[in-house]
Amino acid sequence: MLPDFNDPDQFRAILAAAPEPDSAARMAAEAHNSQLTKPPAALGRLEELAAWYAGWRGDARPQIDAPQVIVFAGNHGVTAQGISAFPADVTVQMVANFEAGGAAINQLANAAGARMDVVALELDRPTADFTESPAMSAAELTDALRAGWAAVDRQADLLVVGEMGIGNTTSAAALCHALYGGAAADWTGRGTGLDDAGMAHKAQVVARAVALHKPQISDGLDALACLGGREIAAMAGAIAAARMRRVPVLLDGFICCAAAACLQAVTPRALDHALAGHQSAEFAHPALLERLGKEPLLALGMRLGEGSGAALAIPVLRGALACHSGMATFAEAGVSEG
Numbered sequence: 001m002l003p004d005f006n007d008p009d010q011f012r013a014i015l016a017a018a019p020e021p022d023s024a025a026r027m028a029a030e031a032h033n034s035q036l037t038k039p040p041a042a043l044g045r046l047e048e049l050a051a052w053y054a055g056w057r058g059d060a061r062p063q064i065d066a067p068q069v070i071v072f073a074g075n076h077g078v079t080a081q082g083i084s085a086f087p088a089d090v091t092v093q094m095v096a097n098f099e100a101g102g103a104a105i106n107q108l109a110n111a112a113g114a115r116m117d118v119v120a121l122e123l124d125r126p127t128a129d130f131t132e133s134p135a136m137s138a139a140e141l142t143d144a145l146r147a148g149w150a151a152v153d154r155q156a157d158l159l160v161v162g163e164m165g166i167g168n169t170t171s172a173a174a175l176c177h178a179l180y181g182g183a184a185a186d187w188t189g190r191g192t193g194l195d196d197a198g199m200a201h202k203a204q205v206v207a208r209a210v211a212l213h214k215p216q217i218s219d220g221l222d223a224l225a226c227l228g229g230r231e232i233a234a235m236a237g238a239i240a241a242a243r244m245r246r247v248p249v250l251l252d253g254f255i256c257c258a259a260a261a262c263l264q265a266v267t268p269r270a271l272d273h274a275l276a277g278h279q280s281a282e283f284a285h286p287a288l289l290e291r292l293g294k295e296p297l298l299a300l301g302m303r304l305g306e307g308s309g310a311a312l313a314i315p316v317l318r319g320a321l322a323c324h325s326g327m328a329t330f331a332e333a334g335v336s337e338g
Contacts, residue, residue, distance in 0.1 A: 002149065002244050007142055008221045011240070015267045018243045026055030035329040045297075049275075049317055050324035056248045056273050057157065061325040064318050067114040068156040069307050070238055071098055071105060072148065074231035075126035076167030077135070078209070083170045083202045085193045088126065094164045095120050098306075105162055105306035112314035114160070119151050121230035130174065131209045134216075134226045136233070141221065144230040148237025152245065158314065159242045159249045160277065161235045161256055162307020166192070169282065172258035174206045174227040176284060178217050179265050180291055184210065189254070189283030220262030228262070235259035243273050250317065252310040253280035253303065257288050264292060275317075277310030278302060 005011045029051045034040070041047065054062050073095045079088050097103045098118045109116040121144060127135040136144065152159060165171075169191035176187040184207035190199055213226035224233050236259040242249050251257050251274050263270040276294035279286055281303040289296060297313045330337045 002241060005142070005146070008138055008225070011142070011145055012221060012266055014244070015240060015263065015270055018240070018267065018270065019246055021055035021246070021272070022058040023055065025058045025060050026051050028060035029054035029324065032060055032329070033324060035331065036324070036327045037330055037333050037335050038327070043323055046320035046323060049320040052275070053248055053317065053321060056246050058246065063321050063325050064158050064314070066153070066155045067112060067158040067160070067314055068153050069105065069109040069114045069116045069160045069162065069311050070119060070151050071116070071162045071164060071306055072119050072121060072231035072234040073123060073164040074121045074168070074229045074234070075123050076165060076171055076229050077126040077129035078131060078170055078205065079126070079167040080129050081131055081205045083205050084166050084191060085198065086166050088166045091164055091166050092123050095123065098164070103306060104304055105308050105311060108308055108311040112311050114311065114314060115153065117151060119147060119234060121147055121234060127229055130171070130227050131205060131212065134213065135171070135228055136225050136230070138225060140230070141225045141228070141233055144233035145237035147230075148234035149241045151234070152238050152241040152247065156242075156247050158317065159238065159247050160252065160307045160310040160314065161238045161249070162252050162310070163231045163235060163255050163305055165229055165231045168229050168232060168255050170202055170206060171227060171229045171232060172255045173202070173284065174209050175223050175232070175258045175262060176288055177206055177210045178214060178223045178227055179220065179261055186287070187284045220265030223265065224262050232259045236262050239263060239274060240270070243270065246273065249274040250277035250310040250313050251275065251294065252277055252307045253305055254282040254285040254288060255305055256307070256310070257285065257292060261288065261292060277313035280309055
């Protein structure tokens with residue numbers, strides 16, 4: 001059973017005590033890999049993926065049986081600043097589309113054999129406009145973290161988290177600007193399709209918000225409260241819950257990785273159980289991946305969000321494990337090692 005928490009400080013304490021991978025299982029997986037019927041390192045990065053997954057699952061010859069995709073949705077008060085090409089009503093409409101099975105992520109989750117869940121977070125009550133006040137109180141942040149924490153299925157053996165929320169690329173840009181510095185424009189992209197003037201205005205909004213809140217931000221949870229969204233905090237909660245269950249995570253694009261960055265800014269090794277599923281076409285995602293120390297599995301020019309890029313990477317990890325756990329060893333196949 002997962003531990004419970006009732007405020008951000010308790011969540012911080014849980015993160016600090018997060019479990020590590022099973023080193024014996026990883027070593028056994030590496031030893032098994034060395035005996036498979038192939039030249040050394042012939043499967044490239046797939047071999048490292050299999051050993052990494054084996055360590056987290058505590059099984060030298062694992063397979064993926066129950067992947068889970070969770071899409072979290074939330075609305076953002078900062079949309080009052082005119083930072084999106086779409087109205088906030090689209091969040092509600094897209095949640096209905098997810099629930100009806102009509103979105104891209106529904107198709108990709110189904111193709112990957114993954115369970116998909118949708119968690120809408122108080123869509124009728126947007127976060128506060130963070131150019132004027134913190135986006136969330138400590139209690140609101142805790143509620144959002146707990147929503148993500150509770151959404152991870154107990155049987156899941158791989159997790160992808162995605163999001164929907166008009167305005168959330170602005171929130172993600174503000175989080176990155178607060179955590180990593182630089183200029184606001186370094187972290188601000190077109191989101192759902194802003195033109196150059198819209199993007200310049202969005203960067204100004206980000207800069208103004210971070211300047212307002214920076215004195216109150218000492219770690220990633222402070223940043224989430226001041227500049228985040230409910231769906232971003234819920235993604236962070238789900239990623240942390242997966243760590244407690246030793247469930248590997250495939251990170252999606254810029255917004256998901258901004259949520260993950262908040263965890264890493266609390267505990268440096270908080271994302272050891274996570275890989276980058278893909279590199280999105282959102283402007284600042286490559287720089288964010290570099291800050292997180294994550295090399296993406298895919299780079300297909302996607303910028304949809306919803307967990308779509310990470311879901312598309314599930315079959316890559318499945319393939320790595322199929323080779324690792326299903327291939328014969330030299331001894332089993334009666335093949336000379338040379």
